[in-house]
Amino acid sequence: MKQVRVLIYFILMAAGIFMLLPAGAADTHNSVVYTVPVEETVERGLSAFLERAVEEAEEAGADHIIFEMNTPGGRVDAAGDIARTIRESEIDTTAFVVQEALSAGAYISLNADQIIMEPGTEMGSAQVIDGSGNAAETKAQSAWLANMRNAASQNDRDPVYAEAMADPSVVIEELNVGEGELLTLTAAEAEEVGYAEAVLDSREEVLSFLGLEDAEVVEFELSPAEQIARIVTHPVIIPILLSIGGLGLVLELYSPGFGIPGILGAGSLFLFFFGHTVAGFAGWEALILFIVGAGLLALEVFSPSFGIFGILGIGAVLTSLILSSFSTVNILISFVVALLVTIAGMVLLMKYADRAGPMKRVVLQDATTSEQGYLSNETRTDLDGAEGTAVTVLRPAGTGQFGEERLDVVSEGGYIEQGRKIKVISSRGSRVVVREID
Structure with missing residues (x-):
């Protein structure tokens, strides 16, 4: 009985140790940190890239994502999508400013859980600017200011500094920012006002600050x-x-044939659809619709249909471009610009260039000139001075007999009776002019 009791104790102890092994193994598992570059202009391509980076990090079970910021800013709509991607991420995020995070870059940084800056870097100057370089309209500016304040508040940062980055009417006396100026924080100032958790010199120091010095670092990069x-x-x-x-x-x-202009044209359109497909804006349906539209336009050129094929072709091409674009307004403006350039090119070519290639099929190139041997009627110079008889009355046209040959003739203008003697005074093509002789 005692042996059975000892055996039971042994089994229970072994089972307890076995149950503890997985927990111990988890403790020795290294953390994974993704580093993602946020560089150059903020636009839709960058938004698609960062979305893919966050998705891959989540699928890999990463513990942290460090966004290494170096951007002068860019499009507001793209910045909004990037900020949403960062906010909705299940992974802790840090914006590490390695050079500058201006305008849209500042807004993206404010949406991260933490901000760390290198010495000598800066963040701010985030006023909305329109396409002509002027401040945006009041409605757009108001919405942007609200976004800046919300981004700062969600991570317990004083929103007044975020507002001062985008609104030149906000005065920050302690930082010597007067009316009419936009706030741009240096690394030291950002740390002082609580917009940066630390000022560190390198990625290694950032990892140490985050307690991830032993983590596996995955550098996420742009694909070609x-x-x-x-x-x-x-x-x-x-x-x-x-x-x-x-x-x-x-x-x-x-x-x-098919030469350099065709290669450049087809290559440019391929790049447009390829780039928008990679960025996630276009699908195969847009490319197929564009090809159909181009085919209809070609049919209109070579088989005129009173504009039906042309209208359908332009509609198909324009629809495919709208389906491929992230902004309907932007693509419509681009389409109008391209259409005007194309029309201007066609006018210049039709005016100054010889028609060749496929256009030979729809435009007659040859001229029926006498220099090339084209004659409507042969000029009978051998008839000059010939004498004959009026077979019919000439009033002034009629028929004359010259030896064994009958010819249509015309008198100089007077009336000549049938049977009268006539003489050829000139012959030009089919016109034979005669006069009456005694």
């Missing part, structure tokens, strides 16, 4: 496709691509 997407989805680049695309294809109509 995302690098292209960031460029071609820029609002300034889009109208350029569409203009080159339209003008290149028009030039190809005036070139024999």
